[in-house]
Amino acid sequence: MNTHTRKPLPDLFLNALKLSLGDQVSTALAVREHHGRDESMYDICPPDAVVFARSTEDVVTVVKLCNEYEVPVIPFGVGSSIEGHVLPFSGGVTIDFSEMNQVVAINPEDLTATVQAGVTRKQLNQEIRHTGLFFPIDPGADASIGGMAATRASGTNAVRYGTMRDNVLSLTVVTAEGKVIRTASRAKKSAAGYDLTAIFVGSEGTLGIITEVTVKLHVQPEGISAAICSFPTVQDAVQCVISTIQMGIPIARVEIMDTAAVNAVNQYSQLSLKESPVLLFEFHGTPASVEEQATMVQEIAKESGGLDFSWATQTEDRSKLWTARHNAFFASMQLKPGCRGVSTDVCVPISRLAESIDITIQELAKSTIPYTIVGHVGDGNYHVILLIDRHNSEEVAEMERINHGIVQRAIEMDGTCTGEHGVGVHKMSFLVEEHGEDALDMMRALKRAFDPKNILNPGKIVHLKNT
Amino acid sequence: MNTHTRKPLPDLFLNALKLSLGDQVSTALAVREHHGRDESMYDICPPDAVVFARSTEDVVTVVKLCNEYEVPVIPFGVGSSIEGHVLPFSGGVTIDFSEMNQVVAINPEDLTATVQAGVTRKQLNQEIRHTGLFFPIDPGADASIGGMAATRASGTNAVRYGTMRDNVLSLTVVTAEGKVIRTASRAKKSAAGYDLTAIFVGSEGTLGIITEVTVKLHVQPEGISAAICSFPTVQDAVQCVISTIQMGIPIARVEIMDTAAVNAVNQYSQLSLKESPVLLFEFHGTPASVEEQATMVQEIAKESGGLDFSWATQTEDRSKLWTARHNAFFASMQLKPGCRGVSTDVCVPISRLAESIDITIQELAKSTIPYTIVGHVGDGNYHVILLIDRHNSEEVAEMERINHGIVQRAIEMDGTCTGEHGVGVHKMSFLVEEHGEDALDMMRALKRAFDPKNILNPGKIVHLKNT
Numbered sequence: 052m053n054t055h056t057r058k059p060l061p062d063l064f065l066n067a068l069k070l071s072l073g074d075q076v077s078t079a080l081a082v083r084e085h086h087g088r089d090e091s092m093y094d095i096c097p098p099d100a101v102v103f104a105r106s107t108e109d110v111v112t113v114v115k116l117c118n119e120y121e122v123p124v125i126p127f128g129v130g131s132s133i134e135g136h137v138l139p140f141s142g143g144v145t146i147d148f149s150e151m152n153q154v155v156a157i158n159p160e161d162l163t164a165t166v167q168a169g170v171t172r173k174q175l176n177q178e179i180r181h182t183g184l185f186f187p188i189d190p191g192a193d194a195s196i197g198g199m200a201a202t203r204a205s206g207t208n209a210v211r212y213g214t215m216r217d218n219v220l221s222l223t224v225v226t227a228e229g230k231v232i233r234t235a236s237r238a239k240k241s242a243a244g245y246d247l248t249a250i251f252v253g254s255e256g257t258l259g260i261i262t263e264v265t266v267k268l269h270v271q272p273e274g275i276s277a278a279i280c281s282f283p284t285v286q287d288a289v290q291c292v293i294s295t296i297q298m299g300i301p302i303a304r305v306e307i308m309d310t311a312a313v314n315a316v317n318q319y320s321q322l323s324l325k326e327s328p329v330l331l332f333e334f335h336g337t338p339a340s341v342e343e344q345a346t347m348v349q350e351i352a353k354e355s356g357g358l359d360f361s362w363a364t365q366t367e368d369r370s371k372l373w374t375a376r377h378n379a380f381f382a383s384m385q386l387k388p389g390c391r392g393v394s395t396d397v398c399v400p401i402s403r404l405a406e407s408i409d410i411t412i413q414e415l416a417k418s419t420i421p422y423t424i425v426g427h428v429g430d431g432n433y434h435v436i437l438l439i440d441r442h443n444s445e446e447v448a449e450m451e452r453i454n455h456g457i458v459q460r461a462i463e464m465d466g467t468c469t470g471e472h473g474v475g476v477h478k479m480s481f482l483v484e485e486h487g488e489d490a491l492d493m494m495r496a497l498k499r500a501f502d503p504k505n506i507l508n509p510g511k512i513v514h515l516k517n518t
Numbered sequence: 519m520n521t522h523t524r525k526p527l528p529d530l531f532l533n534a535l536k537l538s539l540g541d542q543v544s545t546a547l548a549v550r551e552h553h554g555r556d557e558s559m560y561d562i563c564p565p566d567a568v569v570f571a572r573s574t575e576d577v578v579t580v581v582k583l584c585n586e587y588e589v590p591v592i593p594f595g596v597g598s599s600i601e602g603h604v605l606p607f608s609g610g611v612t613i614d615f616s617e618m619n620q621v622v623a624i625n626p627e628d629l630t631a632t633v634q635a636g637v638t639r640k641q642l643n644q645e646i647r648h649t650g651l652f653f654p655i656d657p658g659a660d661a662s663i664g665g666m667a668a669t670r671a672s673g674t675n676a677v678r679y680g681t682m683r684d685n686v687l688s689l690t691v692v693t694a695e696g697k698v699i700r701t702a703s704r705a706k707k708s709a710a711g712y713d714l715t716a717i718f719v720g721s722e723g724t725l726g727i728i729t730e731v732t733v734k735l736h737v738q739p740e741g742i743s744a745a746i747c748s749f750p751t752v753q754d755a756v757q758c759v760i761s762t763i764q765m766g767i768p769i770a771r772v773e774i775m776d777t778a779a780v781n782a783v784n785q786y787s788q789l790s791l792k793e794s795p796v797l798l799f800e801f802h803g804t805p806a807s808v809e810e811q812a813t814m815v816q817e818i819a820k821e822s823g824g825l826d827f828s829w830a831t832q833t834e835d836r837s838k839l840w841t842a843r844h845n846a847f848f849a850s851m852q853l854k855p856g857c858r859g860v861s862t863d864v865c866v867p868i869s870r871l872a873e874s875i876d877i878t879i880q881e882l883a884k885s886t887i888p889y890t891i892v893g894h895v896g897d898g899n900y901h902v903i904l905l906i907d908r909h910n911s912e913e914v915a916e917m918e919r920i921n922h923g924i925v926q927r928a929i930e931m932d933g934t935c936t937g938e939h940g941v942g943v944h945k946m947s948f949l950v951e952e953h954g955e956d957a958l959d960m961m962r963a964l965k966r967a968f969d970p971k972n973i974l975n976p977g978k979i980v981h982l983k984n985t
Contacts, residue, residue: 183764243935244949270766402625466704
């Protein structure tokens with residue numbers, strides 16, 4: 052990352068910032084270092100200052116000054132991004148959203164809620180519990196809703212409820228000039244001009260800074276059941292999923308873990324799952340429809356070679372299973388103490404998924420790097436968690452080689468280099484391979500139009516030519 | 519529309535066009551006039567030439583020439599847009615897509631199909647029938663898929679299956695410079711950079727020209743049933759819908775017709791529906807879940823004052839009901855022979871829908887213009903069809919006044935001026951009211967970035983300042 056040029060903050064700028072925002076501004080090393088890392092494997096890269104915003108107006112103040120002095124400005128949620136999204140490689144000011152943590156409005160009749168960008172997904176679900184509604188998007192971390200919107204996050208519920216793309220209705224955004232716009236109304240659908248909401252969802256802080264998010268909520272299902280089933284091979288498991296989706300069964304979650312991941316969660320979560328690839332299912336609906344869906348899937352699993360199909364209708368059992376799945380990343384890391392877990396994130400058309408995973412496993416067999424595989428298999432999205440010592444350059448190079456191979460094959464299969472993690476800095480070169488230079492030129496044109504001085508989280512998503 | 523300047527086509531340009539595309543180019547008056555109208559109430563405004571494209575390469579040829587000579591270029595599907603979207607007010611070349619009508623690929627395992635932009639929705643459904651899949655988006659007309667993508671269309675199925683925003687996976691687009699880009703892979707989800715797909719969906723030919731569309735398909739439900747229920751008032755009907763949605767019942771369609779619309783379809787389709795506001799329901803799922811959903815909705819309808827709830831489980835009865843609904847626009851026009859039907863298109867948060875319709879009815883009562891109301895009530899979207907003589911300037915002014923009032927109230931209720939019809943020229947001023955100048959400036963920046971010479975369907979969606 053030493054290609055980035057880093058200029059010190061102008062004194063005039065810092066003075067103006069402190070004059071406007073007082074003790075909301077910090078230049079303490081510990082604070083800066085905390086905002087100089089995420090879950091990626093990059094070294095700490097602290098910003099020059101951190102501002103703890105309390106309102107959209109505070110963000111306007113910061114951005115206007117950054118615009119005037121051409122200082123980079125980077126929004127920061129909980130720091131759970133994993134591709135270096137929030138690292139200020141060119142220095143500048145990080146805006147921390149942890150104090151913008153108010154649920155602004157809940158509209159149960161409309162199935163919507165509006166939150167400040169720093170509200171986390173678990174906090175939102177806690178605060179709307181009494182309404183009988185829930186917010187389904189669940190990346191591994193308890194991320195901020197603003198950060199999830201900015202990275203177009205998803206998780207285990209996406210097969211039924213969609214991703215942030217589908218669940219963000221409107222955003223309040225501070226533009227590079229420091230103007231405040233709202234991208235859309237709360238109408239459930241609209242054809243009123245360019246889709247500003249979709250432009251900012253997934254833009255990773257490079258086009259504008261999200262300060263409020265209106266999300267869709269969903270009705271808590273009356274009936275929920277979960278099941279787990281082992282399969283002889285990953286292919287059999289994937290075939291079961293394809294058949295399930297082709298039957299039109301509105302499955303709420305379907306996750307795969309390979310044998311290595313099963314071993315890891317068995318150890319980490321004290322479970323005794325059969326050491327074989329497994330699918331975890333969850334069904335939502337009325338009690339009758341849940342039973343019907345589950346019976347149909349049980350039948351399909353049997354036809355696909357499923358070895359055992361066991362139920363978890365009790366909340367406690369269900370919660371245990373899903374906690375194990377959610378902890379798969381940490382469980383994997385125990386396989387190699389002191390290691391770093393690096394996760395790939397390709398997503399392919401589901402017809403190519405078994406093949407994609409199959410070749411990946413063959414390639415991984417040639418390497419000595421320990422790994423596990425988990426995946427949101429209903430969407431064609433899977434993660435290989437590669438366990439490396441990030442200070443061992445050979446292991447890092449080997450990890451990058453494996454990751455690149457997985458990405459190249461996914462692109463050949465008409466898939467994407469990232470289903471849900473986003474681009475950050477780590478996947479910028481993959482974007483060229485996936486979209487081609489002409490499409491990237493359109494992205495560059497958009498970036499230049501929305502951020503002419505390149506102050507908004509610069510150096511992320513697309514390389515700007517000639518700059 | 520006389521504010522637009524219209525320059526004749528340069529001879530050199532026309533010669534070059536004919537040299538490249540021969541008899542695919544027409545300057546015959548009848549052909550030009552056919553492409554100079556849509557379903558709006560504007561006078562015919564013919565383009566200077568029409569090109570019948572047969573491939574993406576043909577479109578590239580046209581756009582490159584238009585770019586070189588700074589000639590406006592307008593894509594044309596079946597001409598069913600209703601806000602003047604395709605009218606070449608500044609002259610130029612219209613590209614007709616009717617010969618780009620091939621289904622390029624059907625991928626049943628992935629639930630996707632790729633079509634040339636001129637394929638219509640009914641044609642697509644015909645061609646995929648054998649797969650057990652269907653494409654749900656159903657605007658009134660048998661529109662082209664390219665046109666539907668360009669206007670972010672929806673219809674009666676959107677409450678369950680979403681709009682074109684949700685159902686377009688990827689696009690092939692010719693940019694203003696004549697480059698061909700593909701906006702995304704066929705992966706079901708992606709976080710790989712800016713959402714180019716969403717940028718072009720709803721851009722009405724002003725940012726690029728869509729030549730191919732990859733859409734999501736859905737599994738034909740094993741069980742379908744439909745029902746109809748009358749209510750004493752529109753408010754009662756809307757309350758029934760709110761309760762249905764809050765129960766999380768995955769209703770496939772729920773449409774409202776007011777008493778006037780019921781009268782109109784009774785006459786037009788020889789039905790004998792009770793002369794009272796009605797809801798039409800459709801349920802999709804397994805036979806058991808369809809029955810369960812319908813039973814629950816029947817109960818809710820009863821509690822909301824529903825007067826009678828009658829089933830249409832037979833395909834024929836169902837088809838008769840839905841045909842009547844789809845013909846409501848034409849049926850309405852019979853109420854005033856020789857008239858023009860002008861449709862409003864607001865969409866509001868559903869909690870405000872009854873109030874929105876209620877005030878609208880009060881306002882309409884003060885006018886002498888005949889009207890009917892139909893609506894995709896599950897989405898908060900409704901249409902007032904105003905029957906006017908478009909050559910009577912008083913009636914036109916009265917219609918515009920009513921429409922503007924409906925839009926202003928919808929915006930006050932945090933709704934949108936257009937749920938599904940798009941902006942064209944007719945709603946450009948509403949866009950300012952809805953989004954504000956700062957958000958519109960972002961739209962203008964996008965337009966300038968993607969179409970610096972303003973050749974792509976110029977004069978639509980946003981007024982560019984200082985031009």
